[in-house]
Amino acid sequence: MSVPAGGPPEAETHVCVRHPDRPTGLRCTRCDRPACPQCLREAPVGMQCVDCVSAGARSTPRARVRPSTPVVVPTLIAVNVAVFVLTVLDAGSVADNASGSVFAAAALAPVQVAGGGWWRLVTSGFLHIGLLHLVFNMIALWFIGRDVELVLGRLRFSVLYGVSLLGGSTAVMLFGAPGGEVAGASGAIFGLMGALLVLLRRMQLPMTSALVIVGLNVVLSLTVPGISLLGHLGGLVVGVVVAAGMVHGPARSRPAAGLVVAGAVVAVLLVAIVLRDLSFGSIVCDTATACRRGA
Template identity: 40%
Template sequence: MDQAPGSPQGPDDQGPQPAQSAPVCYRHPGRETGVRCTRCERPICPECMVSASVGFQCPECVRGAAGTGVSPTAARPRTIAGGTVTADPRLITKILIGINIAVFIAVRSSSSLLNDLYLIGEWPPAPFVPTEGVAEGEWYRMFTAMFTHEAPWHIAFNMLSLWWLGGPLEAALGRARYIALYLVSGLAGGALTYLIESPTTASLGASGAIFGLFGATAVLVRRLNYDMRPIIALLVINLIFTFGWSNIAWQAHIGGLVGGLVIGYAMVHAPRERRNLVQYGSCVLFLAVIVGVTLLRTAQLT
C-alpha cells in the first residue's frame, strides 16, 4: 500500500529505490570499477591503481604526495607487484613497439638482414647458404627473432596486441618486472620452437612474448578478482587461430603462454617480505630451463 504524503516511514516501509549504476574510473569514464583511491576516494580502474600500504591510490595522489616531505615509501607507494610508479606507464611498451617497427623497416629494405635475425635450428648441408643456425652457435637468434617481422599484417597484429595488453601490465608490474616478463616469455616461445620444430624451419615474430602477456594478464585479472570471461574468450580465439591456421609456430605461442603464466603468477603473488627474491628468482629459474632446453636440442642436432 502506498504511504500518504507526510506520514512517517518505517524501516520496512521504504519504497523501491532507484537502481544505482556502478561507478566508473575518473580517468577512464568507460570502465566500471569498485575500487576507490584511499586518499581522494575517486573511483579508479586497474590501470590507474597504485598499490599502497592500505588499499590503492590514484596516480595524481601519488605524484602529489611526492613533494610533501613524507618518506619515499609512504609518498610513492608501489604497484601491485612492487614496481615503482612512473609518470608514463607505457614507456617500455612504446620502446618495444619502436624497436619492432625499426627492425621491420630494416628487414624490408635488406633480405640478407632477415636471414641473420630469424630463428632457425640449422641449415642442411649447402655451402652456398651463408646462414648457420642456433645449433651452430648462433644463440642470438633466440633473441633477435622476437623483434623480427616480415609481413605487414604480422607486425600490425602483434603491435596492436602489444599496445592493448602491454600498457595495463606495465602499469601494474612496473618497468623492470614488465620487461623481464616480456623477454622471458619470448625466449620461452623460441626455446619450445627450437626443441619441437624441424631444425630447418625458420620462425620469427613477437607472438611468443605477446602470448606471455596474455598469460600474465589472465593472472592479474584473477588476482584483482575481475571478470575473467573477456580475457579467456580472447585467449581462446587466439588459440583457435594458432592451431587452425597454417604457417603459425604454435610452439612459440604455447611456450610464451606458459612463460607468461608462470612469471606473471610469481610477479603478482610474491609475498611482500620476499618479493624481489621470488619475482626475479622465478625469472632466473625459468631462464635456466630455457637454456637447458636449448642445450638439449643442440646436443640432438650436433
C-alpha cells in the same frame, strides 16, 4: 564540604624528557614520557612526542608510486617497427621483406641455433613477415602490454617480456622442425596474455574477456597456416609461470621473489636449449641458411 588542609591537590608535574629545564604535566600518548608542548605533535590518537612520530614514520611502509604511462611498450613497438623498416630496405620489398639477408641472419631455425647462431633465439622475436604480421602484433602488444606494464612496473614487465620471448623460442627449438624458420613477437605477446590472466585472477577482476582473447588467438594459431603454435604456447606457459611468481607470495619479498622465479625459468630454458643443441651433434653453417652436419 570540607577541603583538605593545605588547599586543593596540585597536578603532578614532571620535566620534559628533551628539555630538563621545562616542567610539564603533559605526556606522549605512545611512550607515556613527559613532554613539553614544543615536543608534542598531533597524532591520530592524542599527542605524541617527536621521537615517537619519527619512529612511526620509519616503521610505516611507503607506498610505491607506479608509473602512470607505459614506457617499455612504446619502446618495444618502436624497435619492432625499426627492424621491419630495416628488413624492407634490405630486401627492397614490403611484402617480401623476409627474402633479404638481414631477415635470414636473424630468423629462428633450430638447426641454425645449433650451428652457432644463438642470437636467433632473441632476434627472431623482433622480426615480422610482411606488414600485416607487424601491425597485428603491435596492436596486440599495445592493448595488452600497456595494462600489464602499469601493474607490474617497468622493470618486472621488461623481465616478463624477455623471458616470455625466450620461452617461445625454446619451444620452437625443442619441438619445431630443425630447418623451419620462424619469426615474430607473438611468443612474447602470448606471455603477456598469460600474465594478464594471472593479474586479473590475483586482483579478483572479471577474466571473461581476457579468456576469450587468449582462446581466439590459440584457435587462430591452430587454424591459420604459417603461424607457429609452438612459439605461442611456449610464450604463454612461461608468461603464466613468471607472472605468478611476481604477484604471489609474501608482500615484502614479492618483488625480489618474482625476479628469482624469472631467473630460475631462464636457467631451465637455457639447459633445455643446450641439451637440444647437443642432440644435433656437430653442425656447420656455411651461410645464414645453409647448415650441414660436420665431419
